[in-house]
Amino acid sequence: MQNKKILVLKGDGVGPEVVDSALMVLETVAERSGLSFELDFSEIGGIAIDKFGNPFPEVTRNKLKHASAVLLGAVGGPEWDQVEPALRPEQGLLALRKTLGVFANLRPCKIYSALIDNSPLKPKYLDNVDFVIIRELVGGIYFGKRDTFVQDGLRTAYDEERYNELEISRIATYAFETAMQRKRKLTLVDKANVLDSSKLWREIVAEIAVDYPEVDLDYLYVDNAAMQLIREPKRFDVILTNNIFGDILSDEASQISGSIGLLPSASLGETIGLYEPIHGSAPDIAGKNIVNPLAAILSVAMLLRYSFSLIKEAEQIETAVNQVLQDGFRTQDLALEGFIGTEEITLEVIKRL
Ligand code: IPM
Ligand code: MG
Numbered sequence: 001m002q003n004k005k006i007l008v009l010k011g012d013g014v015g016p017e018v019v020d021s022a023l024m025v026l027e028t029v030a031e032r033s034g035l036s037f038e039l040d041f042s043e044i045g046g047i048a049i050d051k052f053g054n055p056f057p058e059v060t061r062n063k064l065k066h067a068s069a070v071l072l073g074a075v076g077g078p079e080w081d082q083v084e085p086a087l088r089p090e091q092g093l094l095a096l097r098k099t100l101g102v103f104a105n106l107r108p109c110k111i112y113s114a115l116i117d118n119s120p121l122k123p124k125y126l127d128n129v130d131f132v133i134i135r136e137l138v139g140g141i142y143f144g145k146r147d148t149f150v151q152d153g154l155r156t157a158y159d160e161e162r163y164n165e166l167e168i169s170r171i172a173t174y175a176f177e178t179a180m181q182r183k184r185k186l187t188l189v190d191k192a193n194v195l196d197s198s199k200l201w202r203e204i205v206a207e208i209a210v211d212y213p214e215v216d217l218d219y220l221y222v223d224n225a226a227m228q229l230i231r232e233p234k235r236f237d238v239i240l241t242n243n244i245f246g247d248i249l250s251d252e253a254s255q256i257s258g259s260i261g262l263l264p265s266a267s268l269g270e271t272i273g274l275y276e277p278i279h280g281s282a283p284d285i286a287g288k289n290i291v292n293p294l295a296a297i298l299s300v301a302m303l304l305r306y307s308f309s310l311i312k313e314a315e316q317i318e319t320a321v322n323q324v325l326q327d328g329f330r331t332q333d334l335a336l337e338g339f340i341g342t343e344e345i346t347l348e349v350i351k352r353l
Helices: 015-033 046-053 060-065 090-102 111-117 165-181 196-209 223-229 242-257 294-308 313-324 344-353
Strands: 005-011 038-042 067-075 104-110 128-134 146-151 154-159 185-191 214-220 238-241 266-269 273-277
Touching: 005 015, 005 046, 005 060, 015 067, 015 294, 015 344, 038 060, 046 090, 060 090, 067 090, 067 294, 090 242, 090 273, 104 165, 104 238, 104 242, 111 313, 128 165, 165 185, 165 196, 165 223, 165 238, 185 196, 185 223, 185 242, 185 273, 196 214, 214 223, 223 238, 223 242, 238 242, 266 294, 273 294, 294 313, 294 344
Parallel strands: 005 038, 005 067, 067 273, 128 238, 185 214, 185 238
Antiparallel strands: 104 128, 104 266, 146 154, 266 273
């Protein structure tokens, strides 16, 4: 039997709280289904800078070799704003993603019927909204050459957006395969009216499309896509895009569902999967038992599904979360009054498992 070893990286800010909730849920699922998971823990981000002087320290790098999946909280915070750019907490996360080769970042966005009123969109736009953003995660401007210098007496800086055909084709193929399992609609989001890199994405995606005649493919410029997301979100099924556009559009998408505290993510690729809520470390609300842990809990569901093929267990978690919302339980991000805390909503999820 496969050794189910999960490396847990709680990180900074609200990271430890949401990961603790997620682990309580995992433990309950394990007990109920007679499964066992071995947990290992290490540091990433700001806390790793404090302990080891490096946001992605050697000890964490080594522990990856023995893990079958990684569960992560969040990184960053104002304490580390002054550290040199190459050693910021965020660089630890990027180095982790790169080391794992997790090029496909899945960010599903769906509407919970209990939360229709939390969406800034009118209910009539929310029927049948269910799409996934597939964000390229280990290339592009996040990893391109960058520099800051003085030229002609002016402070100058640049960041390079570069992709090669292999980086594009592997994620495009993944997106087509995903579309085949869903509503068979794929939208490539780019800025091909301006950027050469986007033109290459279009070219390669069009080549791969030949092998997927059942998939209805269209292309949107990113500015238009940002608009269509709030104008007619139900038009989307699979959105394929580069690293930076995917980062921006997924925050926008989260609002359609009512809160960024609801969106989980899975990052898949060459080796083991990485699972994290899409939200950040939210230092302003950290340690107060008010953060919404549902995105982290749903990230555990994705972990069970994608790393261990435990589909039934994944669905049990998703059903329990849905039920908690149906039963009216809300964290502070979802209600003006009558909300409950991080631990309390976690216990409600556990009760329903
Ligand atoms: C995300 C985050 C990260 C990103 C940050 C923390 C580097 O915003 O996962 O969306 O930009 O990828
Ligand atoms: Mg982001």
